[in-house]
Amino acid sequence: MAVQRGEGQVGEGARIRDVAKAAGVSPATVSRVLNNSAGVGEALRKRVLGAVERLQYRPNPHARALLSGRSHTAGLLVAEVDGPFYGPLYRGLERVLSEHRLHLIMASGRRRHEVEWEVVNSLLGRGLDLLFLWPEALSQEELRWAAAQGPKVVILGQEVPGLPCVALDHAHGGYLATRYLLQAGHLRIAHVAGPQGMQDAVSRLAGYQRALAERGLEVDPELVAYGNFRESGGYRAARELLSRGRPFSALFAANDQMAIGVAAALEEAGLRVPQDVSLMGYDDIIMARYVRPALTTIRQPLEEVGKAAALRALQALGYAAGTPQELALEVIERSSVRPLDSS
Amino acid sequence: MAVQRGEGQVGEGARIRDVAKAAGVSPATVSRVLNNSAGVGEALRKRVLGAVERLQYRPNPHARALLSGRSHTAGLLVAEVDGPFYGPLYRGLERVLSEHRLHLIMASGRRRHEVEWEVVNSLLGRGLDLLFLWPEALSQEELRWAAAQGPKVVILGQEVPGLPCVALDHAHGGYLATRYLLQAGHLRIAHVAGPQGMQDAVSRLAGYQRALAERGLEVDPELVAYGNFRESGGYRAARELLSRGRPFSALFAANDQMAIGVAAALEEAGLRVPQDVSLMGYDDIIMARYVRPALTTIRQPLEEVGKAAALRALQALGYAAGTPQELALEVIERSSVRPLDSS
DNA sequence: CTGAAAGCGCTTACAG
DNA sequence: CTGAAAGCGCTTACAG
CATH class of the missing domain: 3.40.50.2300 (Response regulator)
Structure with a gap:
């Protein structure tokens, strides 16, 4: 009584007892052969393996998981x-x-x-x-x-x-990106941050602010806009920034997808990257190398x-x-940033 | 004897028998409550649910899978x-x-x-x-x-x-893409195909050839190169095409990633998209809308x-x-193709 | 309406 | 070296 043989896909094949019967041994022996445990006589071993092959036997993973607690x-x-x-x-x-x-x-x-x-x-x-x-x-x-x-x-x-x-260390990454722009001579640097309240977004913003402060620059909240970490968010944030009328010569986007959205918005507004605005991304997604201009960015070794x-x-x-590699952030220099003429 | 209680993560929590004991009922009743089967007295039901809550009981999914054959x-x-x-x-x-x-x-x-x-x-x-x-x-x-x-x-x-x-219907998609280029007046259309031997790649190529043939144009094998369906493949294939010296005014890439690689190679060679070469992709990945020029492509409703x-x-x-929607391919017109002046 | 028992398909400690 | 038996944690047909 109790449970009937399931109709499930797993139940359809041969069971260990079918293999045992076919090989003329006990299920325990079949199990031992399959798990390479203990010494099973070579003759039996062969017989069992033959039967396994013949019946196309696959151990039921659910039974194994139940027993072992491992899935x-x-x-x-x-x-x-x-x-x-x-x-x-x-x-x-x-x-x-x-x-x-x-x-x-x-x-x-x-x-x-x-x-x-x-x-x-x-x-x-x-x-x-x-x-x-x-x-x-x-x-x-x-x-x-x-x-x-x-x-x-x-x-x-x-x-x-x-x-x-x-x-x-997202804060460090934000710092690296901003410092890079600073070293290229930019002083008015906008930032398109990720969603407010998200840790990585918050940290990158903090890094941005730290780099500016370190340089003795004031952090202008009007130069910061927020996006959703996707192209569409970068696009919208850039338009918002532009509409505020505050000038900036460089922009750091909190990820590459948003940077690419930013580039689209900039171009639509008649601004060229990097001639008019230098652009820095974050992540180094594959596409970063292929968009024009190729994106200068912070590589995250994901x-x-x-x-x-x-x-x-x-x-x-x-x-x-094994032991994991060190996970270092790295500035990848490509073509979306250019030094600001100090003229 | 036999098996000890597993050390696996699953085994660590309460079991159905613990709940049964705590609620003063049989495991069968607990099971019935949890599976909403049959009529269980309201009083018992409450007691059982209370115990489940108290013990933070979670049924073992492996046992369930073993019984039901469903994972x-x-x-x-x-x-x-x-x-x-x-x-x-x-x-x-x-x-x-x-x-x-x-x-x-x-x-x-x-x-x-x-x-x-x-x-x-x-x-x-x-x-x-x-x-x-x-x-x-x-x-x-x-x-x-x-x-x-x-x-x-x-x-x-x-x-x-x-x-x-x-x-x-990849063949149809390849046909649509090529016909679109033809209708824009292009006659020398190159194709960056996917890996040889892959069904979708082969079909798109066939569609490309069919469209040309339908128009009475000869298919020039020198205008076809093969890539790996990634940006890098498009880049290399475009360089190969360029090095052959055969002129073309438009190029159809078998997917958007390759198209973006193609655009990078073209630009490096001093060719502008779409002024010098019109470019058509395939897939309509999100990025297609954001690269500059935005990519005209065939949308696959993935x-x-x-x-x-x-x-x-x-x-x-x-x-x-429910019944699935119709899956139609569609030309998405953006900015990477322009009509050829018939001057 | 509720419980005792069998059984899902395996594995392993125990006996031999 | 090999087998019979118990048991993993559930569910469900059978009794009551």
Whole structure:
């Protein structure tokens, strides 16, 4: 009685007992052969493998997961699955994880607190081994709670005291970008920041302000506008900046996508990059090299971030994993910035 | 004896029997409450829910999957997780699937037969409910074999007789793009095709040739070069075309990423788009709207493709799902093509 | 309306 | 070296 054989896809194939019968051994022996455990007689081994092959037997992963408590799956929360940004991160994670036969589930929190929370809970309910969270709206409290729920958690994009994190120093990046522009002789530097309240956006803005202050320049709030981290946001923010009428000879956009939107708006307004306005991006997405003028930007090693996060997580799971590379930000000089004639 | 309580993350929380004990009922009753089955007395129901809450009980998904044969997870094979191309597809799939509490695993086949085959097998061994395959190198035989292994399979990007597929008519798209250029008065039209042997690339090339032939023009093989579907490939292919010395007034690139690489190469060679060379892309990635000049292109409704594929798969699983939209290709006119003066 | 029991497909400690 | 049995955490047909 009780449960009938499932109709599910998994149940359709041969079971271990079918293989055992076909090979004339016990299920335990089949299991041992498949898991390379203990010494199984060579003769039996061959027989079992033959039967496995013949019946196209695949062990039921759900049964294995139930027994071991391991699903061989990791989850990744990001702000969006679109866009050029998370691709390299995903790839870095996948490269390392797949070597350990771990798969990766990606889910989007859409930059909204409510959605992020729901996604994290859904991920927590799936019996994943690992959780990589790149939150945009969740509080540190909430992240710590999530980490207490079971799966190993690695936080990306920000430092959360008490949890394993892999973050880049966004404030430093904002500082580097701005200083670069300053060194090129620009004094009136506008900034298109990311969404207000988002950590990385806030930090880059802080870096921008610090560089200006260090140089003894006043930070003019009229030279700062906010965007959504996408092309459309950069486009709109640039138009807003232009409409304010405050002159600027350079502009630092908090990411490359917005920088490209900015460039479009500038051109529409009859301003040339870099002759009239120097433009600096952030991220170094692939496209940055190909847009005209090619974008000078701050490179974030996102694939390396993914690898580092994966390595750290694997260690937490008890696998012997290598040591991650140093994650350094770097100015990539291309053609969108030019020195200001001090004439 | 036998198995000890797992150390896995899943095993760490409360089990159904703990809840049952706390509520003073049997595990069966807890199960019924949680699954809203049958009529459970309201009083008990409350007690059970209270205990669930108190113990922070989460049913073990692996046990459920073992019993039901359903993992609530779908797999997606694509050529790369990077790049702007698959984002909208993933999003379309995810939007529909998540409404049915299905998660999505993405894996990259890297355009290599061997890797694709391995990935498909790995996916097949995971007890997934659904498989979405956008193959670049697998044969129709292999795809049919995969579909026979258990999970419901939907093929993307090409038609495979006998299997549910969601594909766009790439030949038609190539034809549309070329005809558009022809109608603008161009007669010498170069083509940067995708990798030789890949279905979509081959079809677009065929569409290009058909449009030329229809117009009574000879197809000059010297005007065709091949790229890797990425910016770098477009860049190199354009340089190759230029080095051949055959004149052309327009160029159709088999995707937007290559078109953007082409534009960079053209500009480096001192050629202006569209004044000197008209440029047509394919896909309509977000960036197409923002590069300068904004790219005239063929829009592929990839998010819709994802939704349609998800809907079809859900039907196969027996869920009542809606009917997908029509998937039409469309010329998006922007600024990278201009009529040829017939002077 | 509720519970005791069987069983999903595996793995592993125990016996031999 | 190999097998019989227990058990992972659930769900559901069967009894009551």
